[in-house]
Amino acid sequence: MSFTAQIGPNAAAAAKEAADRSGGGDFTPLLRGRYQARIIENKGVEDFAKAGSRNAGKQCVRLQVQILEGSPLGARRTFFVRIPLFTNFAPTDKNPDGASAWMFWNFFTKIMGMTEEQIIAGAPLPSNVEGRVITIILGKPKVPDEHNPLGSNEIDDVDAADADFARTPTLPAGGSLAPWLTPAGALIPDHPSLQGGAASGGIPTVGGGIPQVGGGIPTVGGGIPQVGGGIPAMGGGIPAVAPVAQQPYQQPPAQQQYVAPANPAFPGQVIPDPGTPPVNEWAAQQQAAAAALAAQQQQPAGGLQAVAYSDTTAY
Numbered sequence: 001m002s003f004t005a006q007i008g009p010n011a012a013a014a015a016k017e018a019a020d021r022s023g024g025g026d027f028t029p030l031l032r033g034r035y036q037a038r039i040i041e042n043k044g045v046e047d048f049a050k051a052g053s054r055n056a057g058k059q060c061v062r063l064q065v066q067i068l069e070g071s072p073l074g075a076r077r078t079f080f081v082r083i084p085l086f087t088n089f090a091p092t093d094k095n096p097d098g099a100s101a102w103m104f105w106n107f108f109t110k111i112m113g114m115t116e117e118q119i120i121a122g123a124p125l126p127s128n129v130e131g132r133v134i135t136i137i138l139g140k141p142k143v144p145d146e147h148n149p150l151g152s153n154e155i156d157d158v159d160a161a162d163a164d165f166a167r168t169p170t171l172p173a174g175g176s177l178a179p180w181l182t183p184a185g186a187l188i189p190d191h192p193s194l195q196g197g198a199a200s201g202g203i204p205t206v207g208g209g210i211p212q213v214g215g216g217i218p219t220v221g222g223g224i225p226q227v228g229g230g231i232p233a234m235g236g237g238i239p240a241v242a243p244v245a246q247q248p249y250q251q252p253p254a255q256q257q258y259v260a261p262a263n264p265a266f267p268g269q270v271i272p273d274p275g276t277p278p279v280n281e282w283a284a285q286q287q288a289a290a291a292a293l294a295a296q297q298q299q300p301a302g303g304l305q306a307v308a309y310s311d312t313t314a315y
Helices: 011-021 102-111 118-122 281-297
Strands: 034-047 059-067 079-083 135-136 155-160
Touching: 059 118, 079 102, 079 135, 079 155, 079 281, 118 281, 155 281
Parallel strands: none
Antiparallel strands: 034 059, 034 135, 059 079, 135 155
């Protein structure tokens, strides 16, 4: 048996209903990830896209699935998924061959047991789908809208059933299912995700929040209002503190170095006075060598006179 498309006069309305009801209602969204679910009803074949759109004329089958009892998250929650009944999406400029309709391939090969060769050869697609356990892969939570006041999920893909719930997401203690929800699942009306950054660019607040004017901290001349150089105290805030006058820099007095008394272990050792920079030994050696050279140049023409040189530097 294979699917036979029966397109009713209200197919467009049915497609909108499927989109609106996917994980919707007054339920909270679930964490993104893999969930084990059972196909509980085949809703039939319908148009995949609206008339006049790129993929107009292509069809899909709409299935109702329910997360299994015993799931660590989302047990018995119901979702709708639309399985394409075509192998490729319509061609585009970037992809002249048309992108793969991956959910079609995953459903009929991994879940319904067909081979790619059978599908390419045009074999009839099995429609005995009800009762099968599959993996649904939920996308990240979507922000609330008029149909889903707490948010929603869409099924991004399907896969063969897992052996257990080991890969099913779990909610950490104290965690929330979405950024705009409390751990108890209540809506946080002024959460930035719901406000789009707020009308004036800041986070709207009531009772204790940061007031926003034009998207930032109230400013005068572009900065934080200053009184005497400090933060103005308002209703228990930090009191302003007058700035301390800066003193002009004064050069510290020069430090002198001294020569320690003779030490048999380190003869001639030069010890710098505490806090002074060390003696420039290289410069001292250069000065001694220059003095020796000058003494040689002053000797009579009869020959060179030996000059004693002693390196007293400690290493």
